[in-house]
Structure formats: structure tokens, C-alpha cells
Amino acid sequence: MTLSRLFRDPVGVLSEALMTRGVRLILYAILTAALFPSSRFILLISLMMVLAFLWTSNYRRSGSPKVFYLAGFLGILVVGYVFASLDVRRADELRLSKSPWGSGILLVQNGVYTGEGQGYRGPIVVQVEVRNHRIVGIKTLEYPDLISVQDNQLAAFKRDILLKGKLERPIQPQMFRGATQTLTGYVNAIDTALSRGIPEFPQYSMFSTVFLNAFLGKTPDRVTLNALAILFAAFMVFEYALQSMLVPGTGRSINCYNCASCVGACPIKEVEGVQMPMGLILLTRLGDYDRVMELSKYCVGCGRCAAKCPIGNSGPLVISAAFQAARKQKREKLLTEKGDAA
Numbered sequence: 164m165t166l167s168r169l170f171r172d173p174v175g176v177l178s179e180a181l182m183t184r185g186v187r188l189i190l191y192a193i194l195t196a197a198l199f200p201s202s203r204f205i206l207l208i209s210l211m212m213v214l215a216f217l218w219t220s221n222y223r224r225s226g227s228p229k230v231f232y233l234a235g236f237l238g239i240l241v242v243g244y245v246f247a248s249l250d251v252r253r254a255d256e257l258r259l260s261k262s263p264w265g266s267g268i269l270l271v272q273n274g275v276y277t278g279e280g281q282g283y284r285g286p287i288v289v290q291v292e293v294r295n296h297r298i299v300g301i302k303t304l305e306y307p308d309l310i311s312v313q314d315n316q317l318a319a320f321k322r323d324i325l326l327k328g329k330l331e332r333p334i335q336p337q338m339f340r341g342a343t344q345t346l347t348g349y350v351n352a353i354d355t356a357l358s359r360g361i362p363e364f365p366q367y368s369m370f371s372t373v374f375l376n377a378f379l380g381k382t383p384d385r386v387t388l389n390a391l392a393i394l395f396a397a398f399m400v401f402e403y404a405l406q407s408m409l410v411p412g413t414g415r416s417i418n419c420y421n422c423a424s425c426v427g428a429c430p431i432k433e434v435e436g437v438q439m440p441m442g443l444i445l446l447t448r449l450g451d452y453d454r455v456m457e458l459s460k461y462c463v464g465c466g467r468c469a470a471k472c473p474i475g476n477s478g479p480l481v482i483s484a485a486f487q488a489a490r491k492q493k494r495e496k497l498l499t500e501k502g503d504a505a
């Protein structure tokens with residue numbers, strides 16, 4: 164595909180790209196990362212593992228260089244991560260002398276500040292008011308943990324801070340049974356808010372902030388993990404259902420219950436680690452027509468599988484469908500190349 168074709172026919176190029184599972188996978192991952200920012204690290208690792216697997220097989224089969232691009236991208240990520248980590252460590256060391264805890268409240272200027280911390284079920288957001296170097300008000304703006312840690316438990320905790328007018332160590336969140344993460348998130352939210360009231364509080368560089376936020380995000384919370392599990396299941400169902408629409412020319416052979424009745428009836432049963440003919444059907448579903456064509460020589464065409472299959476699949480049927488689909492793909496590729504050359 165050339166750039167000129169992309170400008171000439173962007174819709175065609177896009178729909179062609181969507182036929183590739185790798186491209187769809189990247190698209191799903193970007194959408195999920197945008198919806199659930201704390202899932203970014205898990206998504207990035209999963210996506211890279213899947214692409215490494217897919218593209219290594221492509222490289223072995225057709226010499227496609229995509230896996231080297233992926234390795235290059237991974238190298239850039241590692242270098243970026245090292246830079247960002249060093250910057251974060253430097254800023255954290257400087258922050259130690261400007262901490263708003265204890266007598267550090269004297270550094271905080273009068274004002275109302277907002278801060279976030281990570282609770283058990285999601286981000287906790289608070290608004291802290293400081294007057295004459297004392298905390299005089301704490302307003303909870305976001306508190307998704309309410310279902311597990313009651314507001315009155317938090318209220319007692321808050322009262323204690325307001326009485327002292329500052330954050331004081333040791334805070335013992337473990338006193339509240341099962342609420343450690345919530346109360347730690349709450350205290351971190353207050354800490355972040357107070358830090359915003361300290362002039363020249365050491366900040367992370369723009370690069371570290373953008374890099375860590377874009378590629379790693381925050382620690383995934385419970386809601387995100389649950390959402391990821393549901394989305395993964397939806398993705399599998401969607402991809403499975405979509406396959407018969409996206410791989411034209413394969414006819415009925417594309418459907419299969421994986422019941423293995425055909426394998427029981429087949430005199431060949433298994434060749435080169437592929438169960439006959441059930442494995443051929445799976446390979447066709449995955450679009451690996453070349454492998455189906457390679458294995459087709461083992462089928463003796465006896466038709467016993469067709470007699471057993473509840474939906475009428477058979478080795479010869481799927482082999483012929485795979486040959487047709489492969490021919491169609493090659494023809495389309497040739498036409499595209501000719502179009503690009505013109």
C-alpha cells in the first residue's frame with residue numbers, strides 16, 4: 164500500500180486494514196485504553212505479546228518485517244521508560260524536603276486545592292482548604308469506595324485530620340478493617356492537594372508525565388479489571404462471529420461446534436499435529452489457507468466426516484473453500500499492486 168493510494172481511497176484502505184486481525188486488535192486496545200486509562204499497562208503488554216506472536220509467525224512464513232518494527236518500538240519504549248523513571252526518582256527525592264506532612268503544612272499557602280488518590284474501586288478526589296497553615300476543610304468530590312468503606316468511617320478519619328489541622332504520621336489506615344487501600348488513597352488525595360499549595364513544588368518533566376500516562380497509566384483498579392474481563396469475553400465473541408463475515412468465499416465450512424465427531428469418523432484422524440478435518444476448519448476460520456492447502460494432500464476424500472458432522476462440514480468442502488479463498492486473496496492482491504503501480 165502506498166501513500167498515494169491512502170489519499171486516493173482512504174475508505175477502501177481503512178476497510179482493507181480492518182480485515183486484518185492485528186489491526187482490529189490495535190483498534191480495540193486503543194479504544195479500551197481511552198475508556199479505562201488504568202488498563203493501559205495490561206493492554207500494552209497483552210497487545211505486544213499477541214503482535215509478537217502473530218508477526219513472528221508471519222516472518223517465518225512470508226518474511227514480513229513487521230516483527231522488527233515491533234522490536235524497534237519496544238526498544239524506544241524501554242529507553243523512554245528509563246528516562247522517565249530517572250526523572251521521577253529525581254523529583255521524588257527533591258519532594259522529600261517539601262513534603263506537606265506534619266510541620267510541612269507551614270509551606271502550604273492559603274487556598275483551596277484539589278487532589279486525587281487511588282482507592283480500591285477507583286480514583287478518590289478531594290478538595291482541601293488551607294488557612295493560616297492549617298487544614299480547615301476537606302470536601303470529598305469523588306468516592307467510588309462508598310459501597311465497601313462507609314462514609315462514617317471516613318468521617319472519623321477526616322475529623323481527626325481537621326482537629327490537628329495537618330496530616331500527621333503515623334496514619335494507621337489498617338485500624339479500619341478492610342479499608343487500608345481506600346484510606347491510603349484518601350490520604351494520598353489530601354497529600355496531592357496540599358502539594359499544589361506549595362510554591363515551586365518539584366514537578367515531573369512534561370516528557371515523563373506524558374510518557375508514563377500514555378503508556379503505563381495508573382495501577383488498575385477493581386472496576387477496570389472487571390471491565391477488562393467483560394471486554395475480553397465480548398471481543399472473543401465478536402471476533403468469532405465476525406470471522407464468517409470477514410473471510411468471504413469460505414461458505415458453510417466456516418461454522419464449527421468443535422464437537423470432534425468428524426475426527427472420530429476420519430481414517431486419518433491427525434497429521435502434523437492437526438486433527439482432521441476439525442483442525443482444517445479452524446485453520447480456515449483463522450484465514451491460514453496456505454496451511455490448509457499443505458495439509459489437503461492427506462485427505463482421501465472418503466466423505467465419512469460429512470456423514471457425522473451435525474452441520475454438514477467435510478474435509479473436501481473446507482479444502483475447496485480454502486483454495487477458493489486463497490485464489491481470491493491472491494487475485495485481489497495482484498489487482499491492488501497493479502492499481503498502485505498505475
Ligand code: SF4
Pocket residue numbers: 428429430431432439440461462463464465466467468469477478479
Ligand atoms: S473426507 Fe478427508 S477429512 Fe473427511 S473423513 Fe475422509 S479423509 Fe477424513
Ligand code: SF4
Pocket residue numbers: 418419420421422423424425426440441444471472473474475476477
Ligand atoms: S463434526 Fe462438524 S461441527 Fe463437529 S468438529 Fe467436525 S466439522 Fe466441526
